[in-house]
Amino acid sequence: MKKQVCNHNTIFKAVILAIVPAVLGWGAVALSNPTQTLDLDRFIDPETCAGCHYEIFEQWSNSMHNLAHKDPVYNRVANFLRQGLFDQAEIDEAESCVKCHTPVGVITGFPEKLSDDLSKTPAIAAHGIQCDYCHSAVDVQKMFNNGLVLEPGYGEDDPGIKHGPFDDAEPDFHEAAYSPLHESAEFCGTCHDVKHVTFGTDLETTYTEWKNSPYNSDDPDERITCQGCHMYQRPGVPATATTERPENPGSAADYSMERPHIFTHYFVGANSGVPASFGDSEKPDMAKARLQHAANLDLDLSNLDKNQLGIIVSNTGAGHSLPTGLADMRQMWLEVIIQDKNGTRIFETGILDDKKELPENTLIYRTVFGDGKGNPVLNLAKAREVLHDNRIPAKGQAKEMITLDRALEKGSEIQVRLLYRSMPQKVLNLLPGEPLGPLPVVEMVRTSHTL
Ligand code: HEC
Ligand code: HEC
Ligand code: HEC
Ligand code: HEC
Ligand code: HEC
The missing domain is CATH 2.60.40.1930 (Macroglobulin (MG2) domain)
Structure with a gap:
């Protein structure tokens, strides 16, 4: 059973929109702008969620999702790529990074772009991709460049509905609802497929690679979603396709009922250097374990x-x-x-x-991007084509x-x-x-x- 969470028509239109203006030289496209604006006080700090979901909070802390905004490698590379650009189409791309790396900021109005004074980013937004962002998602509007549509509550006094894998959860702090979207690869894929905002060039294609892979199978024994590997991993359990991916029994909140599987929130890929630079000793080893299997x-x-x-x-x-993800750099x-x-x-x-x-x-x-005339370019803001991909x-x-x-x-x-x-x-x-x-x-x- 595969649930279609996105409307193909919207995707098709979005793709056309992304390409036509580049051809006509219009510059910026609606694609790079947030489609939703919400007040910042609708979001609840991860520390509040930690009050009851302490284990999950600990796993997520220092994950690349938590660090997406603070990550020094991202910050320094992004600012370097922004330098010395004159073409508006290229500038628009170089400014667009915050849409995924600081998603709570973009949806609440600041930062809007990379060159904003990021030191003024509100404390909540600086926590990167966080609890209340993911668990307020109700829909996917397009399958790239972060098309999540959110319905958060109204802060701690009225936390609203948190969407997740259970159909029988009855927490007292917030409401809960079963969400097939959260079980789908599309939920992850909308950020894990990145296109150039004006040229439409495929910059990252992790979701599409998975979609075209044998793991996207109709046979339940063969099918493994992103969550099936990345939200089963824990220390000692690499949870790749060559290892066992045993369930992780436990409880979702500190005093809630025992369940057969609690999805882990380490979100480990291959990055060991950045979590280590924030003093994390667990995630670097987990990233190595993943790579070694x-x-x-x-x-x-x-x-x-x-x-x-x-x-x-x-x-x-x-x-x-x-490798996948940022495949021109990895x-x-x-x-x-x-x-x-x-x-x-x-x-x-x-x-x-x-x-x-x-x-x-x-x-x-790796992948190598080109300038549209067959010459390799290092700066993804200038990527008008993919010249080479031997992954x-x-x-x-x-x-x-x-x-x-x-x-x-x-x-x-x-x-x-x-x-x-x-x-x-x-x-x-x-x-x-x-x-x-x-x-x-x-x-x-x-x-x-x-x-
Ligand atoms: C990148 C998005 C993302 C972030 C960030 C995130 N979660 Fe989750 N969470 C999920 C998904 C997806 C599932 C369900 C996976 C499935 O059903 O396949 C889940 C499941 C859960 C569950 C149900 C129990 C379980 O783990 O199976 C709870 C509770 C939960 N998350 C709380 C949190 C808290 C608290 C935080 C912050 C510390 C957090 N989540 C951060 C995506 C996220
Ligand atoms: C006062 C305690 C408490 C706080 C604070 C809290 N939760 Fe929960 N949450 C629970 C309990 C209890 C459950 C039910 C667990 C179960 O049924 O296994 C739950 C369930 C969930 C689920 C699963 C919902 C489902 O139907 O699958 C998610 C997602 C979730 N919480 C996210 C959050 C997020 C995000 C925050 C912070 C904004 C948060 N929670 C804060 C107690 C809390
Ligand atoms: C069958 C298990 C499996 C599935 C399914 C899977 N992954 Fe992975 N993932 C891995 C392994 C193993 C690695 C480490 C090797 C690598 O870097 O590619 C990894 C690495 C990654 C990385 C880091 C890549 C890098 O080199 O920087 C990201 C990001 C990622 N996965 C996201 C996803 C997303 C999003 C999905 C779903 C669309 C997904 N994965 C599905 C096993 C899996
Ligand atoms: C709101 C956008 C967004 C969503 C939704 C999202 N991710 Fe991510 N993810 C990111 C960004 C941005 C990074 C990279 C942060 C960095 O490296 O600075 C990342 C990093 C990762 C990494 C670590 C990569 C590495 O090199 O180690 C993994 C693994 C991963 N995501 C898996 C998932 C999975 C699984 C889901 C779905 C349950 C998901 N992501 C949903 C934006 C998102
Ligand atoms: C559509 C969502 C999205 C947008 C927009 C986005 N990124 Fe990312 N970024 C990701 C994801 C997902 C990863 C993790 C992939 C991986 O691990 O290889 C990532 C990882 C990175 C990393 C690797 C960080 C590290 O620690 O190794 C750098 C650098 C980076 N992005 C730079 C940028 C720049 C520069 C921009 C803007 C020009 C940008 N990103 C825009 C989703 C996005």
Whole structure:
């Protein structure tokens, strides 16, 4: 059973709207503006929810949802990308970030754009993607750039209805209602698909990747939604497609009834550096566990007589492409080292240099944006096309062939590692001000073979 939470007509119109003005050169589109405006005092601080939902609050604290507005990597990269733009269409994109990173702020009127004085962001909005934002959602208006429609209450005196997975909850503080929307991938997908506000270029496509994957199956045994992996994870339970995803029995509030499954709220992806920089010790390990149960590496030695080494990378654990999200920045790459029988290195690729940068010839799985004329651009505000995407789809494989300049003799050793980091050091090195990084490099999987 798949519930259709969005009206296809609206989506279709929205897409047309996004593309036509770019062609006609109109600049800003209604798409980038909030469609709803609400008073700030309608939202309740997460600390108040913590009064009864303490465990859930603790899990969410220092998650990338909680940190979305404060995240220093996001802030510094976003401000850097905003610099030096003159084309209004590009400026509109560079200003649009707050719509997802500070959603309570945008819907309540401040900030409206990235270049507003973000230090004046109201305290509640600075908590990022939070309890009362998600649990006030009643509809999805478009499937990208945050199309959630909210119906919050009127603050603590009249908290209104909180929407969630139970059809029999009777809390005394707030009202409760069962919401199929919250069980759907569409609920997550409206923010986890990002399009350029004027050019319509696909900047992030996590939801679409999932939608086109075998996990979006009609067979309940095969079907896994975003929540099915990301809201089952807890310390010791990576909850990827290669591991068990056992239920998490417990109670939703401090004194409420025992239930077979309480959805966890760690919202861990692959980011370990940012939660660590806020003093979190649990989430960095959970991000590593997730990455270490995402992929397989196999060697194909059948063409070694022709000096060809085959490497097969399989996406076994992720419900979307590997890597996903901000795929122009995320770096997942192959490190290959071959030594002869005396231990002398005769081939290497993917080794970080002194500046922690990767050599040009490294095999990186990622997307590259273009300026519309086939030239690569670093700044997503200038992204008029996707030039390149060699990421590995869910349950898919990438087969690489490395040509060696000599035959490998007996006793030679081949070592291959699949590595991940959230941001190229080259980009971090461009940022003005205090140096940022180096960000952690996580070994996802390794394999080796001695001839
Ligand atoms: C990104 C959106 C999001 C945020 C932020 C969020 N939740 Fe949830 N929450 C969900 C979803 C989605 C579910 C249900 C998942 C399902 O049914 O598949 C859920 C379930 C719940 C439930 C039902 C019990 C359970 O966990 O299964 C409670 C209670 C709850 N959330 C409270 C909170 C509180 C308190 C906070 C803040 C500390 C919070 N949520 C933050 C999306 C969110
Ligand atoms: C005074 C205690 C209390 C406070 C404060 C509180 N809740 Fe609850 N909430 C509960 C109880 C009790 C339940 C019912 C749990 C159950 O039935 O398993 C509940 C259930 C929920 C559910 C599940 C609803 C459903 O039908 O699936 C959500 C979502 C939720 N709360 C969100 C919030 C949010 C967001 C806040 C802060 C704005 C909050 N709660 C504040 C006590 C509280
Ligand atoms: C079958 C399990 C599974 C499902 C289903 C799944 N994910 Fe993931 N997700 C993973 C794994 C494993 C990783 C870590 C590897 C990676 O970064 O892709 C991950 C990583 C992520 C990341 C961080 C990516 C990065 O590299 O920065 C985001 C964001 C994310 N998932 C969102 C989603 C959303 C949204 C959905 C639903 C549309 C979803 N996931 C469905 C398993 C899953
Ligand atoms: C209101 C928009 C919004 C909604 C709704 C939303 N997300 Fe997110 N999510 C974000 C943003 C923005 C970030 C990145 C924050 C950052 O990195 O600074 C993020 C980050 C994440 C990450 C961490 C990625 C990493 O690199 O570690 C995961 C996992 C994730 N979301 C999963 C989900 C799931 C599952 C749902 C649905 C239950 C969901 N999100 C709903 C906006 C949203
Ligand atoms: C439609 C929602 C949305 C909008 C708009 C949006 N983002 Fe994000 N952003 C996300 C999500 C979801 C993630 C997490 C993806 C992942 O983990 O790879 C993210 C993650 C990031 C990160 C990674 C942070 C880290 O700690 O690694 C950066 C940087 C970033 N966004 C920059 C921007 C900039 C700059 C803009 C505006 C030009 C912007 N975002 C607009 C949804 C959005």
